Amino acid sequence: MVVFDRPHSLIDVPLHYCPGCTHGIVHRLVAETIDELGIEGKTIGIAPVGCSVMAYDYFNCDMIEAAHGRAPAVATGVKRANPENIVFTYQGDGDLASIGMAETVHAAARNENITVIFINNAIYGMTGGQMAPTSLPGQVTQTSPYGRDTKACGFPIKVCEMLKELDGAEYIERVAVNNVKNVKNAKKAIKKAFENQINNKGFSLIEVISSCPTNWGLTPQNALKWIDEKMIPYYPLGVYKDRSKDKE
Amino acid sequence: MQNKVLMKGNEAIAEAAIIAGCRHYFGYPITPQTEVAAYMAKKMPKIGGTFLQAESEIAAINMVYGVASAGLRVMTSSSSPGISLKSEGLSYLAGADLPAFVVNVQRGGPGLGGIQPSQSDYFQATKGGGHGDYRMIVLAPASVEEMASLTVKGFELADKYRMTSMILADGTMGQMMEPVDLENLKVSKAPEKPWATTGTKMQRKHNIINSLYLKPEELEKGNIERYERYKIVEENEAMYEEYLMDDAEICVVAFGIAARVSKNAINEARSRGIKVGLIRPITLWPFPKAPFDKAKEHIKTFISTELSMGQMIEDVKLATDCKANYVLCNRVGGMIPSPEEVLEQIIKQNGGNK
Ligand SMILES: Cc1ncc(C[n+]2csc(CCOP(=O)(O)OP(=O)(O)O)c2C)c(N)n1
Ligand code: SF4
Ligand SMILES: [Mg+2]
Numbered sequence: 001m002v003v004f005d006r007p008h009s010l011i012d013v014p015l016h017y018c019p020g021c022t023h024g025i026v027h028r029l030v031a032e033t034i035d036e037l038g039i040e041g042k043t044i045g046i047a048p049v050g051c052s053v054m055a056y057d058y059f060n061c062d063m064i065e066a067a068h069g070r071a072p073a074v075a076t077g078v079k080r081a082n083p084e085n086i087v088f089t090y091q092g093d094g095d096l097a098s099i100g101m102a103e104t105v106h107a108a109a110r111n112e113n114i115t116v117i118f119i120n121n122a123i124y125g126m127t128g129g130q131m132a133p134t135s136l137p138g139q140v141t142q143t144s145p146y147g148r149d150t151k152a153c154g155f156p157i158k159v160c161e162m163l164k165e166l167d168g169a170e171y172i173e174r175v176a177v178n179n180v181k182n183v184k185n186a187k188k189a190i191k192k193a194f195e196n197q198i199n200n201k202g203f204s205l206i207e208v209i210s211s212c213p214t215n216w217g218l219t220p221q222n223a224l225k226w227i228d229e230k231m232i233p234y235y236p237l238g239v240y241k242d243r244s245k246d247k248e
Numbered sequence: 249m250q251n252k253v254l255m256k257g258n259e260a261i262a263e264a265a266i267i268a269g270c271r272h273y274f275g276y277p278i279t280p281q282t283e284v285a286a287y288m289a290k291k292m293p294k295i296g297g298t299f300l301q302a303e304s305e306i307a308a309i310n311m312v313y314g315v316a317s318a319g320l321r322v323m324t325s326s327s328s329p330g331i332s333l334k335s336e337g338l339s340y341l342a343g344a345d346l347p348a349f350v351v352n353v354q355r356g357g358p359g360l361g362g363i364q365p366s367q368s369d370y371f372q373a374t375k376g377g378g379h380g381d382y383r384m385i386v387l388a389p390a391s392v393e394e395m396a397s398l399t400v401k402g403f404e405l406a407d408k409y410r411m412t413s414m415i416l417a418d419g420t421m422g423q424m425m426e427p428v429d430l431e432n433l434k435v436s437k438a439p440e441k442p443w444a445t446t447g448t449k450m451q452r453k454h455n456i457i458n459s460l461y462l463k464p465e466e467l468e469k470g471n472i473e474r475y476e477r478y479k480i481v482e483e484n485e486a487m488y489e490e491y492l493m494d495d496a497e498i499c500v501v502a503f504g505i506a507a508r509v510s511k512n513a514i515n516e517a518r519s520r521g522i523k524v525g526l527i528r529p530i531t532l533w534p535f536p537k538a539p540f541d542k543a544k545e546h547i548k549t550f551i552s553t554e555l556s557m558g559q560m561i562e563d564v565k566l567a568t569d570c571k572a573n574y575v576l577c578n579r580v581g582g583m584i585p586s587p588e589e590v591l592e593q594i595i596k597q598n599g600g601n602k
Pocket of ligand 3: 093094120123124125132
């Protein structure tokens with residue numbers, strides 16, 4: 001009996017992520033969703049610039065690598081070209097909330113019928129641990145060596161709280177993947193975000209609080225604890241917007 | 249039979265793009281190319297196409313990247329400052345070998361510059377603009393008729409070579425009204441695009457559109473292969489017009505609006521017995537070699553007439569081994585040289601003999 005098998009839409013190659021990095025878990029949740037919905041053959045994934053840049057080698061569906069922050073604009077083009085395709089972007093916090101903020105906000109405002117998976121690990125992972133737009137006040141990073149000073153570099157951006165104010169966005173939820181219960185919730189949210197697209201509901205964004213033990217300078221275990229102790233209090237989990245509920 | 253209609257250059261581009269099968273347009277407002285977007289905004293919804301005013305030129309070019317990835321004919325248009333923003337995307341399009349069609353109706357620069365006609369984005373268009381080794385096919389129309397025909401050609405060349413082709417026009421070309429025959433525009437069928445990301449349908453290996461190659465050997469190989477393709481373009485796609493060149497001793501080189509002004513000046517000079525002709529590059533990249541190979545045998549002086557501080561003149565020198573005399577006849581900042589100014593320069597180079 002097979003109890004734990006690789007989803008078909010995840011290619012059988014070793015992922016390059018560091019030990020204890022939760023990028024891999026989120027890849028798996030997305031792939032399981034694609035399998036369960038039977039949409040691999042018509043799905044197009046857009047990889048970002050960031051640690052998950054090589055996602056194009058991991059997902060079995062057609063893949064596009066976008067310039068840094070531009071994934072929602074690329075996804076807009078793909079979806080407008082072939083509306084029958086299911087189009088998702090997979091983006092980090094630097095990609096989505098810094099250099100690509102305009103593309104994110106406007107795709108949401110247009111209620112572009114795409115699915116956005118947003119990995120918030122409060123750091124620029126790929127470039128070696130610089131301060132991200134989501135780095136916490138006081139967080140030590142390579143470019144905030146004395147801790148993020150909110151007087152000099154402002155406050156973290158709460159993407160879900162911000163996007164929920166847009167009339168355009170259909171579905172906005174924040175989840176985490178640091179324990180079994182949270183992973184199960186994350187899976188449900190991701191699935192909903194894809195189902196929304198299948199049902200032509202429009203823009204869905206799932207923010208996933210994720211770990212970067214390497215650049216947080218923590219063991220994988222302590223990184224998961226740090227999510228509970230520091231990240232989630234600043235970034236509360238939950239559904240921020242669900243237009244189907246608004247209408248009820 | 250003549251089926252000519254009177255049209256603005258910018259509108260001719262838009263209509264020709266639709267005739268070429270383009271159903272997706274993305275842009276951001278900027279003078280002096282607004283008519284392209286306005287035309288598309290009116291037409292696209294009526295023919296089942298997409299017109300989308302993007303949040304920026306950066307977003308627009310990346311939407312183009314998305315549609316191009318899906319294998320469909322797609323375009324954006326802008327003017328100089330907007331093209332600077334699109335340059336990131338132009339580099340990525342080249343790196344991913346995607347076909348796209350881009351229009352630059354140039355205005356004076358640098359910076360915010362002005363809104364009057366210019367040709368000062370010649371370097372940006374022909375030598376890069378974005379980062380990395382890449383080329384674009386650059387087309388320079390000199391009439392409304394050519395705004396239309398080179399648009400169709402631009403889509404065809406983009407598909408054929410998996411490159412971006414760019415119309416490098418200027419404010420005058422965009423605003424000018426002339427009769428144009430759109431009904432007889434010939435469009436060849438777009439080639440198959442088995443590389444496009446349209447979904448595997450569970451019937452093939454996944455396609456990847458990408459420009460990242462972390463292994464230097466692979467990145468080098470990709471660059472070399474791309475340049476082999478560029479070489480084929482150089483050998484086969486250069487276009488130009490020669491005017492009164494057979495017995496010429498002085499050669500004016502000009503494109504776009506500068507070529508039209510120059511022709512008037514040349515006609516006047518000829519009527520005064522001065523042996524002067526014109527080479528008008530229609531493709532700025534590839535820069536036409538053939539007419540200069542011939543010209544360098546008998547031309548003493550080349551006059552490069554440009555709406556820039558002297559950009560194309562460098563290519564004229566290269567094409568003629570720097571062996572003749574070279575003179576720049578230019579106005580910038582939105583100013584256009586008058587036929588009289590060009591004539592004066594021709595007379596001067598003819599030893600002052602009127
Ligand atoms: C235009 C541009 N600027 C900067 C970079 C360098 N860069 C690569 S990845 C990255 C940050 C990625 O951070 P994030 O989006 O948070 O993803 P993570 O690696 O944390 O998953 C940066 C700045 C780039 N590739 N392109
Ligand atoms: S650097 Fe951080 S985000 Fe990147 S793979 Fe390693 S742990 Fe994951
Ligand atoms: Mg990050």
